[in-house]
Amino acid sequence: MHLEFMHSRNITIIPTDSSKDSPADIQTLDALITALNTGEQSKYNQLIRSVKFPNNYFDRQSSWCDNSYTRNCLAENDKFELILLCWNAKQITPIHDHGGEECWVVVIDGKFRETLYTEDPSGNLTAIKTIISKSNDITYMIDFMGFHRLENLSNKRSLTLHLYAKPIRSCNVFDEVTKKFVNKDMVYSTAPLAEKF
Numbered sequence: 698m699h700l701e702f703m704h705s706r707n708i709t710i711i712p713t714d715s716s717k718d719s720p721a722d723i724q725t726l727d728a729l730i731t732a733l734n735t736g737e738q739s740k741y742n743q744l745i746r747s748v749k750f751p752n753n754y755f756d757r758q759s760s761w762c763d764n765s766y767t768r769n770c771l772a773e774n775d776k777f778e779l780i781l782l783c784w785n786a787k788q789i790t791p792i793h794d795h796g797g798e799e800c801w802v803v804v805i806d807g808k809f810r811e812t813l814y815t816e817d818p819s820g821n822l823t824a825i826k827t828i829i830s831k832s833n834d835i836t837y838m839i840d841f842m843g844f845h846r847l848e849n850l851s852n853k854r855s856l857t858l859h860l861y862a863k864p865i866r867s868c869n870v871f872d873e874v875t876k877k878f879v880n881k882d883m884v885y886s887t888a889p890l891a892e893k894f
């Protein structure tokens with residue numbers, strides 16, 4: 698989950714989209730899943746920037762753990778994966794890549810720090826950028842940008858919505874003890890709510 702710009706909707710690289718059509722706000726999970734299912738991946742950047750969920754919309758899908766943030770699958774198929782991450786205060790991901798896939802992170806509630814890293818030929822990681830994001834901010838990540846980690850800066854429970862296209866079945870995770878990346882299969886904390894649409 699990198700160096701954060703100033704804030705708001707600033708991101709490192711924004712995939713271009715030549716369409717001038719601006720979709721209406723997407724306010725429900727069903728509407729978002731339908732749009733992702735029917736739309737091309739080239740439209741996903743535009744789609745995810747159209748989401749506007751009501752406050753507390755994800756209460757029913759949230760789950761919490763004292764030891765780690767949780768990954769709650771909202772939808773999964775061959776095209777994409779939508780995951781709700783639920784974070785207790787100060788919880789943090791390991792440094793990781795994204796299995797070659799595109800990744801968008803929408804902050805539903807909270808304040809997060811994303812730190813981006815690059816790896817030199819000797820395998821040493823260097824933090825190159827930090828991004829602070831707040832509710833409704835969206836960040837984008839793909840492997841050519843490097844590796845990243847995401848941390849909940851809030852002193853309260855917080856939520857982020859992650860769109861991966863295609864789904865990430867495994868990714869490289871940095872082991873802080875051995876100082877090497879290890880490929881790990883991704884797992885869900887809760888089963889998909891909407892599968893194989």
Ligand SMILES: [Fe+2]
Binds near residue numbers: 793800
């Ligand atoms: Fe990530």
